[in-house]
Amino acid sequence: MVRAARVDEKGLRKGAWTEEEDDKLRAYILRYGHWNWRLLPRFAGLDRCGKSCRLRWMNYLKPGLKRGSYTKHEQDLIAKLHDELGNKWSAIAARLPGRTDNEIKNYWHTHFKKRSERVISKSDPDAGISREEQSSSEITHSLNAFTSDKAQEIRRKHENASADNWDSDSCAEQNCSEILSESSSVALDREGNDEYFPSFSDSYSGFHEGFWEEPFMVDLETTYSQEYKFLILGEEGLSSPYISCFDDFAVTLF
DNA sequence: AAGTCGATCAACCGCTTCGGT
DNA sequence: TACCGAAGCGGTTGATCGACT
Known part of the structure; x- marks a missing residue:
């Protein structure tokens, strides 16, 4: 399911990434960060363009990425967020x-597009919108109204509780969690089933509050093969113009 | 067993946005 | 304020897999 590897006219590799390339990119970024995507491949010893490296890191190598099938909760959240935000995939991803x-x-x-195409083909061409679509739209509308009311209620609650201790970031997170938790309990799925969706906090119990801010710890013994440990530890092979300023960061990491 | 076709998803491409000068 | 380069974003492509004939 990957594109065949090839080399373009500039000598840059394209197509599927090899395990070795993945290891090099991962090792480099974990040690030095992505200080400049365009220059990074040269310092990391990769014959790839910066864009390709960025994409590979963002979509595949970055720690914390979930693989595999989507939970019911995630499916519902994607549907809901797409209704709200449209094709703003990065904005949707930011909330998953x-x-x-x-x-x-x-x-x-x-998944969803296919479903909506089926819905349109089934719908009355004169009506322009199917009953199923209409009902889905009504559900979304009700849900939006509910979440909006709920957001105001939560905000009032927080404002009353403590004006001094108001922390917009953590409150935003909490609001999101509360809204999703409560809205999920009343939401119907697109098939019209009235079923329980786990709350946001239930689904992501593995992610505690400080997860994204914490330094990423790498288990060198299990994560990397022996031949690439030297890359991470910087004995040789990697070079960075930022070595001095990233040394402190590296110390934090290891 | 071989061929066909649709589904899937990693990766590419080009446009837009953002930040620095 | 205009320009330029880097990063980000979203649409599209293409290789592979599995189901079906």
Whole structure:
């Protein structure tokens, strides 16, 4: 399911990434960060363009990415967010921890779009909108109204509780969690089933509050083969103009 | 067993946005 | 304020797999 590897006229590799390339890119970014995507491949020893490296890191190698099938909760969230935001895949991805915009976009095109096409083909051409679509739209509308009311209620609650301790970031997170939790309990899925969806916090119990801010710890013994440990540890092979300023960061990591 | 076709998803491409000068 | 380069974003492509004939 990957493109055949080839080399373009500039000598840059294209197509499927090899395990060795993945290891090089991962090792480099974990040690030095992505200070400049265009120059990074040269320093990391990769014959790839910066864009390709960025994409590979963002969509496949970045720690914390979830692979595999989507939960019912995620499916519902994608549908809801797409109703609200349209094709703003990065915005949708930002609200689904561990999923990438590319992944969500693919998922949408293969699952939801197909479904909506079926709905349109089944619908009365004169009516312009199917009963199913209409009902879905009504559900979304009700849900939006509910979440909007709920957001105001939560905001009032927080404002009353403590004006001094108001932390917009954590409150936004909490609001999102509360809204999703409550709305999920009343939401119907697109098939019209009235079923329980786990709340946001239930689904992502593995992600505690500080997860994304914490330094990423790498288990060198299990994550990398022996031949690439030296790359991470910087004995040789990697070079970075940022070595001095990233040394502190590296110390934090290892 | 071989061929066909649709589904899937990694990767590419080109346009837009953002930030620095 | 205009320009330029880098990063980000979204649409599209193409290789592979599995189901079906």
